Amino acid sequence: PDSRKLLPIAIAAISTLPAIFFIRWCKCELTKSMGLVASEDDEDDEKTCYDKIVYYLSPGITAICLFLAIMFSQSHIMLEIYVKEEEYRKLYTFLMSHAKAMCAFTGYISMLDDCHGVFFVYARKLDLIAKNNRSSKKWLQIMRDFSSHEDAEKEAGYAIPGGNRSAARVLAEIVGIYCNVGKLMGFTILLIFYLNISLSSNLVALMLSVILTGVVSALHINEAFMNLLSLAVSNAVHIGEIISLSRAGGPPGDSPETASTGFVEGFTWGHVIIRDFRRKQIFIRHDRFGKLILHNWTRRPNKHAHFTIPIVPEVSGGADRLAKLAMFSKKWIKAHPGISQSLYQKSVIKFKKTTGLLLEVIFFPAKGENTNLIRSEFIVMILDLAKRFNLCLMPAEVRRSFPWDEDDGTSEMYLGDLDLNDLLPSSNLTARAGYKSKSA
Secondary structure: OOHHHHHHHHHHHHOOHHHHHHHHHHHHHHHHHOOOOOOHHHHHHHOOHHHHHHHHHOOOHHHHHHHHHHHHHHHHHHHHHHOOOHHHHHHHHHHHHHHHHHHHHHHHHHHHHHHHHHHHHHHHHHHHHHHHOHHHHHHHHHHHHHHOOOOHHHHHHHOOOOOOOOHHHHHHHHHHHHHHHHHHHHHHHHHHHHOOOOOOOHHHHHHHHHHHHHHHHHHOOHHHHHHHHHHHHHOOOOOOOEEEEEOOOOOOOOOOOOOEEEEEEEEOOOEEEEEEOOOOEEEEEHHHHOOOEEEEOOOOOOOOEEEEEEOEOOOOOHHHHHHHHHHHHHHHHHHOOOEOOOOOOEEEEEEEOOOEEEEEEEEOEOOOOOHHHHHHHHHHHHHHHHHHOOOEOOOOOOOOOOHHHOOOOOOOOOHHHOOOHHHOOOHHHHHHOOOOOOOO
16 A cells, blocks of 8 residues: 555554553552652652653553554554455455464563562562561561471471562462463463464353363462452561461450460461461461451560459458559559650559459550569569558469458558558669669
């Protein structure tokens, strides 16, 4: 055909340019949304408007191949309209159809590689964050020491296949499986095309669907993909961190006695592996893990102190003593320099049908303070305080039957006359708690 007849082909080719820009924009936005652009804010400040336009409009292999496939398809239609000679029409039809199929196949394969690359780069970024984080490195080493058999033969025999991989790393591998299945499907369709088998045949579509569904189902990776995707995107846990698992509506994951608790040892295609505090491995399937509530203990800003202490008050005048006990506990918390005064505090008397009267105390040590030291000081203080008030804080199985029947000299003493200043935070109380004073 002459140049006037080729003009519609050129117009058709130009009309596909928005498709290239749209594909490029989608890839760039997906990459940015997953945080894969390093120091994005700094780079955006340095880039000019022209640089940003070039960045978004620069086509990749996927966009170029899809563009060529669309152009060949449109050119094929145009040439059939304008070329009248039968032998040329057959030649153009053969060349255009095969070029279109090859370009579409190449663009499809490149698109799958780009998708896999996005997840792989995201996994590498998360692994790098965990590797460079001081706290994550510390807990990873603790987990490895805790789970070590100290025997090279056992370590090799019981090792997790692939090592201690993160959720994001395993997710990238599973996405790679999906991409490879997709490539197999594309190659099959291309082979069917070259064999001149009609793709519109219901039998061909049914066979492809059955084969691909069977491959994915045999690997049991659908549940793993959904579970790992939520863990990786939310950055919920790193290898070596301590977590608890509980069911919705069940007991909270606050105690190893009521919830599965331990170190996250690794992820596989089939399981989440946890090393509990009895040093045994727990393998949880992904479909079960996705239905549980995850509690990450390692990421607490600081530890807390929570005491629930049973009380047996004196038969007469016990209410005054209980009130004094709770009030002085609150005063002690306010006076302690190692306790954060901006966080939640609680010191109250409660009643439960199963245990009776309880003293419940909650406070949070300040950042950098020794939590065990402050807890020990509180225990020493509360036991001594209860002794002076003649209150029994021991559980029913081991406490004295009637402590108020014993005359200890405080039965006739008014509670306001008791000197409690020595129980306030001091170096003496620290020494009584078994710790060395900071001023010493």
